[in-house]
Amino acid sequence: MSIDFVVHDADDSVGVAVVEGIQAGQELTGWVMQEDQTITCKVSDPIPIGHKLAIRDLAEGDTVIKYSVDIGRVIKPIKKGEHLHVHNVKTKRW
Numbered sequence: 001m002s003i004d005f006v007v008h009d010a011d012d013s014v015g016v017a018v019v020e021g022i023q024a025g026q027e028l029t030g031w032v033m034q035e036d037q038t039i040t041c042k043v044s045d046p047i048p049i050g051h052k053l054a055i056r057d058l059a060e061g062d063t064v065i066k067y068s069v070d071i072g073r074v075i076k077p078i079k080k081g082e083h084l085h086v087h088n089v090k091t092k093r094w
Helices: none
Strands: 005-007 014-017 027-032 037-042 052-054 063-066 069-074
Touching: 014 063
Parallel strands: 005 027
Antiparallel strands: 005 014, 014 052, 027 037, 063 069
């Protein structure tokens, strides 16, 4: 089985793409490292390698957790399988 994205632990809200060419509609396999288990997620957007995808629905104002770290807040709702980037997540620093 090949791994398409990685997640640090079950409390994370995003996975990180580790393969090139992810297209909308693909069913991806992710590896949750801390639990050493796999999960699946159907993506609704193309996801570039190194970018994030939602592994659960996120509401506006939610905190995004990646590798057990708060990386920002959701500025518009994000559905499971959608691409997370500067268009829907902002830093809390400013």
